[in-house]
Amino acid sequence: MRNFEYIDAATTDRAVRLLGRQRDRVRLIAGGTDLLDELKEGLLAPERLINLKANTRLRYVRYSAAEGLRLGALATLTQAETDGNVRLHYPLLVAALRTIASPQIRNVATVGGNLCQRPRCWYYRSQPLHCARKGGPFCYAIAGENTYHAILGGHQCFIVHPSDLAPALIALDAKITYLGTKERKTIPLEEFFIGPDKDITRENILEQNEVVEEVHVPPPAPGLRGVYLKVRDRQSWDFATASVAAALEMEGDLCRRARIVLGAVAPKPWPVPAADQVLSGARVTPALAQQAAEAALRGARPMSQNAYKVPLARNLVRRAILEAAGQAA
Ligand SMILES: Cc1cc2nc3c(=O)[nH]c(=O)nc-3n(C[C@H](O)[C@H](O)[C@H](O)COP(=O)(O)OP(=O)(O)OC[C@H]3O[C@@H](n4cnc5c(N)ncnc54)[C@H](O)[C@@H]3O)c2cc1C
Structure with a gap:
């Protein structure tokens, strides 16, 4: 493993500034349950890691009847799952959260990290294989072992998106807020994710220097x-x-x-x-x-x-x- 700098970013502004523009030279780390795997598997070799956990202001789960639910990007999955208001008003979300990984992983994994985690395709995760998702010439799953791969929306890359949180939040009409160098944007979560037809090497619209701050779920509609x-x-x-x-x-x-x-x-x-x-x-x-x-x-x-x-x-x-x-x- 290559040596890298490890820098705490106590605000999103600082994280954005530290990220720079060169893709993958600098990476964000939240709970680390996916990113550390990528480092250990040799899929990434960044020069610098920016620790988002230092930003304790994004570690919230807030609910009000008027506004609905706000999940800070650094809230852990356990925090969301065990929150009394989430349990009362968003059972769909709790059901999805409870299926994720294990309690130990949910204790450290964050909302932002879950939405931005990388695919689990075994060809993508295999370091020697330079598959299409890593900028290579083709998708090995097409002629290979594709038991767990996509049946919808595959265009020269057949990964499946691994997040359980994402479908639940989209069904609840959630929006996501992220910050870049120029502005803070809020968009429907559905539009955050992109398929290989738009960009075969990434799963969402985030540019190198953009950071997820919050997910907002509207108050539950009657019935x-x-x-x-x-x-x-x-x-x-x-x-x-x-x-x-x-x-x-x-x-x-x-x-x-x-x-x-x-x-x-x-x-x-x-x-x-x-x-x-x-x-x-x-x-x-x-x-x-x-x-x-x-x-x-x-x-x-x-x-x-x-x-x-x-x-x-x-x-x-x-x-x-x-x-x-x-x-x-
Ligand atoms: C054994 C195992 C089983 C699992 N099973 C499931 C499962 O059943 N369902 C499921 O949904 N997931 C599952 N996961 C994945 C797990 O939920 C994710 O690894 C976790 O949610 C990622 O959160 P994290 O905070 O640890 O992210 P990290 O590992 O810190 O980061 C993950 C990625 O997101 C980026 N990132 C993190 N925060 C932000 C942010 N605020 N803005 C922009 N980018 C950001 C990082 O740069 C990195 O690329 C499993 C993982 C393991 C190891």
């Missing part, structure tokens, strides 16, 4: 019911094979509005407006849930070894809708 379902090979310490976040605004069995977001099936969290349209303004029945689930997976293009993900994700969507509507068998 909001949220469900997060995740399938994984092992029941702990494991990333999703497929997941779904379903947020339904219900009045009796009438769904006023729905947001369905898939996880672990595409290079970015995958909202499915086609399913939302089937549900919104309709009475939820098992047949309608099936119709929405079919719509959600209609564009899926499985690879040689991951066709199982299509019925898996489809069934998860159907189950999540029925659970959110209080009609689970």
Whole structure:
């Protein structure tokens, strides 16, 4: 491992200044549960690490009925998961948080780090392989072992986005705030993530010198019911094979509005407006849930070894809708 400088940044402004413009020469570290793996695996060799944890002002979880929920980028996943207001008003979020890694990892992993973590594709994580995500000529998964890879949205790179927090937050209409040298920007979280069609080497729009500060979730709409379902090979310490976040605004069995977001099936969290349209303004029945689930997976293009993900994700969507509507068998 190459020697590097380690600098505390007690404010976001300082972190932005220290980052500079040259990509990957300087990197941010928060909880370090992903970044340290990247260093140890030889995927990164930065000259300087900027420690964001020194910025204790971004370590908050705040809720008010008028404003909703504000999660500072340095809040740990445990802080969010155990907060009384999050538990009361955002059960969808808590359900997603509880599936992440292990309690030990959640004690140090941060909200910002979870959203900005790098992919777990075994070709990307293998140091000698110069895959497309690392700027190389091609995606090894196309002709290789692609059991856990993308069935949607892959364009010459078939990673899946690893975050469980992201689909849950997007289903709840969250926004993200980040700071760069020129300005502070707030955008819908959905627009933060990008696919390989936009840039094959990164998963979000952040430039080298931009830092995530906060995630804001609006107050829950009346009748909001949220469900997060995740399938994984092992029941702990494991990333999703497929997941779904379903947020339904219900009045009796009438769904006023729905947001369905898939996880672990595409290079970015995958909202499915086609399913939302089937549900919104309709009475939820098992047949309608099936119709929405079919719509959600209609564009899926499985690879040689991951066709199982299509019925898996489809069934998860159907189950999540029925659970959110209080009609689970
Ligand atoms: C065994 C294991 C199992 C796991 N299982 C799951 C799982 O099931 N579901 C899941 O969602 N995750 C899982 N993870 C991933 C884990 O949740 C992430 O590693 C963690 O959330 C990252 O947070 P961190 O604070 O440690 O980030 P770090 O490791 O410090 O940083 C991660 C990345 O984000 C960047 N970054 C951090 N903070 C900011 C910021 N404020 N602004 C801009 N960039 C930033 C860093 O530069 C780095 O590139 C697992 C990890 C392990 C090791």
